[in-house]
């Protein structure tokens with residue numbers, strides 16, 4: 067199959083492009099010296115070709131990108147002043163493409179929806195690929211509408227719903243761990259698992275992203291997209307293969323099975339936002355005092371939801387998903403806590419807790435916390451931790467996602483139905499939040515969250 071000839075980045079002057087997309091591309095092109103790609107930056111800002119090349123070069127330099135593919139991309143790079151919501155502008159950008167074009171929408175969801183609408187008035191070159199960043203829509207109805215508009219433009223295999231967590235090597239390692247080891251798969255089951263936590267806390271604060279974040283909040287920014295995808299990999303059945311059709315299908319089924327814990331969207335979620343404090347030696351103002359934040363909007367910077375996978379394998383096991391900003395010593399892991407043994411023989415003192423499997427999402431590592439007869443008294447049980455350092459992936463998560471996109475392989479992209487299912491459960495819990503049935507609590511930046519949350523864990 068022919069690969070993508072031109073990557074058009076809509077939203078080229080944005081933060082996402084310079085901080086994540088271009089460095090990811092730089093590493094990818096270094097790894098793949100034979101790839102030939104034309105790179106077109108498109109945005110409203112009045113920039114010229116030289117300024118765009120400088121932006122691309124700086125991003126490439128930040129990851130020490132070198133080689134013929136990198137030089138080729140820089141030499142052919144171009145920038146076109148573009149209103150992504152205007153059909154004429156989109157037509158002009160596509161006319162400048164060589165080979166099969168991919169349009170990458172690095173723009174907010176409202177702009178992406180308008181751009182997709184505008185594309186209906188443009189004659190798309192054959193096989194044009196459309197790549198949309200998360201969040202895909204702003205709720206389930208808008209995601210369905212966006213899917214409908216996309217389906218009337220191009221076939222589903224030309225739509226890439228991007229989620230960079232699926233490009234993280236440890237996230238993908240969940241597949242290898244679950245489906246190539248006889249020892250784990252049978253016990254990852256309601257018979258043996260007491261609870262699963264999927265946590266991605268960050269010490270970072272808002273970082274001048276109010277324009278986007280103050281509408282999304284922690285729930286939409288992290289849980290609706292990234293953490294639900296991780297949960298789908300943990301709960302899904304074994305796919306026939308890890309190729310696009312099988313993997314996307316089994317993951318979609320896993321997302322379809324999600325419910326708020328005990329069917330109660332009020333009790334299944336809690337939310338909070340940070341007040342002033344110090345994280346990693348850096349003083350952060352209260353979230354509501356950050357530039358561009360509307361305190362009346364009541365957006366959370368820490369969200370936690372408890373979900374159930376309503377399946378034979380997992381029914382009755384709580385999955386706690388949590389993500390927060392400005393959190394000290396942030397946890398980033400999938401932690402599977404196993405049930406206690408049915409009977410502990412008398413005369414084996416010292417057991418300190420259940421077996422826990424931790425898949426650390428950053429840095430990449432895995433640990434298994436066990437009870438063993440350790441050193442000293444052979445009848446006393448000690449805690450032992452088996453650790454595997456998984457090492458970093460060859461590409462950045464965005465590099466992996468772009469690799470699939472440029473090869474037109476949708477394995478790491480989310481299916482239309484999956485995007486809608488992922489909103490379903492989130493919308494139910496958010497409705498309980500926006501109707502005021504769940505309080506918006508507070509925690510000082512640099513703490514682990516509201517104090518009483520820890521004691522109720």
Ligand SMILES: O=P(O)(O)OC[C@H]1O[C@@H](O)[C@H](O)[C@@H](O)[C@@H]1O
Nearest residue numbers: 200230268270287288292428463
């Ligand atoms: O740790 P990573 O890979 O940068 O992912 C976390 C980031 O993921 C992004 O998608 C979110 O918008 C950010 O708010 C978050 O910080």
